[in-house]
Amino acid sequence: MRSRIYLPLLIFIAALIGVQQITSYTGTAYYLTQLTMAAYYCLVIVGLCLMIGYAGQISLGHAGFFAIGGYLSAFLTTYDLTPMKDDRIISFLAKAGFLWTREDLYGGQMLIFQPWAACIAAVLSAVLIAYVIGGPVLKLKGHYLAMATLGFGTIVYRIVLGMTALGGADGLSDVPPFKILPFLEVSGEMSDRVQNYYIAWGLVVVAVFLSLNLIHSRIGRALRSIHGAEDAANAMGIDTARYKLYTFVLSAAFASVAGVFLTHYNGGIGPSEASIMKSVRYVAIVAVGGMANLWGAVVMGTLLNFLSLRGYFGTYDDAVFGAILIVIMLFVPRGLLHMDIVRDLKALLSGRDEEAV
């Protein structure tokens, strides 16, 4: 049983290495840039797939968690603390090794947070916020849950757009590279392109590994039962509220990690990352992938984000994802990568009503 679960993961890893090799032999290594960015969006989608597909809880606010991660790490690693360096807390942080000095664009010295410290602070904040809002919000069901999470996403969007400290409409830029290990650095440098491809996809592989374990466990079964009949699951001794909350927090953690890393990779973050259309896009991709289909979400997440980032959808980018969501919901509610896709198509062509998911 175990090998059957991990085999696709091995194929996936082989495919990732294969793609990188092909781009290097064919001189198309520039594709790696968009593939790296697509990987970070995939990370959000993997978490959201657990939330929507398995636990059966919609979230239209996950761009918010991505933005919390990205903006917090961007802010902490660019905000100069030099004027406050005599402050007790700041000097304590400096002594504890959380701060470092860096040259700014004009050659001046800046006292800023270490990317590691900023990353941990950003992810912990996102997790804490998810935990606090998840408690009350996840009591809601269906449309009401969608509205509440949409509200959360909107709040985050308006905050990052409105706060001058976060750069307003320009966002934050000049975010330093993130040295994970002495030889591994998240940065947009051309020379680091290959290693960044592997860092990003390595994170996705880890997230998929953790998620696969989860969905094939006692907990994953419990999540599916909550999706199917929440009251019955509760009557079987499952603390449904707690499991929903944990899944929400986990998916928020994945989203915020993605936000942190992509921000360091791009060297900045803008308010569009927090926009509602981003959240809708994530949900659309989970739907195209087939909701309770982790691999479907990963494959479609890679493909659609890559096409979008390469600019194939042009100015209609957001419209494309909106249209995808409508078409999928109407015609193939079980997603494009479902085992029974042939049967679904036949049913569709013969004009029979599809069973709604």
Place this chain on the structure above:
Amino acid sequence: MRLLDVRGLSKRFGGLQAVSGVSFGVSEGAIKALIGPNGAGKTTLFNLISGFLTPDTGAVLFHERPIQGLRPYEIARRGIARTFQHIRLFPKMTSIENVMIGRHLHGKTGFVSAMLGLPGIWREDRGAKERSLEVMEFLGISGLADQEATSLSYGQQRLVELARALACEPGLLLLDEPAAGLNMRETAEMASMISKVRDKGIAILIVEHDMSLVMNISDEIVVLNYGEKVADDTPLAVQKHKEVVRIYLGEEE
């Protein structure tokens, strides 16, 4: 000894007194039936005991400890499992997976250890699967293990739901109209299953409209009417009870 002790339980919905001051007990290993006309408050009483509703007043003691006001999952963990009047199986899951949900409260694997895929988890899961199969075997439905639960016939779904509740290894089983929608043969089969479950030492509280089923298998019967207890006695005594006869057959001219 009383396993379940219901004391003066009341529940009001707006202007409707659904259950008012009902008291009764269920002894260890006994089958107790709850009957009464539609709207008598049977299902409300069930929901009060299983934690789906919180009583306005009164107490529910299980193993002499109060359980009223606890959440359904907490009550399940104390050892009370239930089935539903309208079958509530988990769709898109096989029968065995449905029954394994009943084993959930006997598992220990947490969120984090499940994600890390530690070796002990797989062993625990295999154990849960074996135990679930045993329960299905006991009810004679192990052949349905790998079929999608919601695609089964109505009677089979009832048995899968019973298996799921039994997999919890409860001390008390609440059955909400287990024969509803079943034909005569299936009802007889269900009756023998329920007796078999009782023979394992599990006490059963059952709400049922099928009088032959109730009279055949019950040790004691509680009769409810307009939320109030009318009778609480053996099947024979209840059948002769004046008030019960009046409720079911109407006034004598």
